[in-house]
Amino acid sequence: MKPLLINALILIFLWAAASWDLYQRRIPNFLVMAGAAVGILLQGLAAGTGGVLAAISGLLVGLAILLPGYMMGFTGAGDAKLMAAVGTFLGPLGILQAALCSILVGGLIALGFAFSSLMMRQSVSPWGRYSLMFRTLVTTGRPLYIPPEEGEVMGRKFPFAVSIALGTTAWIAWQWPVA
Numbered sequence: 001m002k003p004l005l006i007n008a009l010i011l012i013f014l015w016a017a018a019s020w021d022l023y024q025r026r027i028p029n030f031l032v033m034a035g036a037a038v039g040i041l042l043q044g045l046a047a048g049t050g051g052v053l054a055a056i057s058g059l060l061v062g063l064a065i066l067l068p069g070y071m072m073g074f075t076g077a078g079d080a081k082l083m084a085a086v087g088t089f090l091g092p093l094g095i096l097q098a099a100l101c102s103i104l105v106g107g108l109i110a111l112g113f114a115f116s117s118l119m120m121r122q123s124v125s126p127w128g129r130y131s132l133m134f135r136t137l138v139t140t141g142r143p144l145y146i147p148p149e150e151g152e153v154m155g156r157k158f159p160f161a162v163s164i165a166l167g168t169t170a171w172i173a174w175q176w177p178v179a
Contacts, residue, residue: 028078062083103163
């Protein structure tokens, strides 16, 4: 398989999922399952049994990265399944690196949301809540989580599939040979 074809398929899959998440606030299971199946198939065609094992390892690593966030309510199940499906294309090391890029992008988007509350007076600012959590940590040495108030900008869910698509696209561009 040509890397250009594989990268094109990954990007089409990712941006379809991101678009779906952006407009519907969910990622359909049929899309994630089809992506995972294509990733395993391509790995198998490219490298045989070793490729299939790399795809399954990538799936497990991708799932393991976002599963704790899902279990704590920070991400959706579709996001964890999407990361796992992308892992079938990239393998275990590739999905780890792409996931770190995606989480960084997601953090930057979250900071953008938080700073937007300074500009938008109609939303409740998270900065008082953050300040109290930080002061509690410094004073007692124990972390304290205070959930967002109703109407707070950080209480809104944003489509994390967009962060996954942006982070993975950046990782693919970073891996692309220059010569």
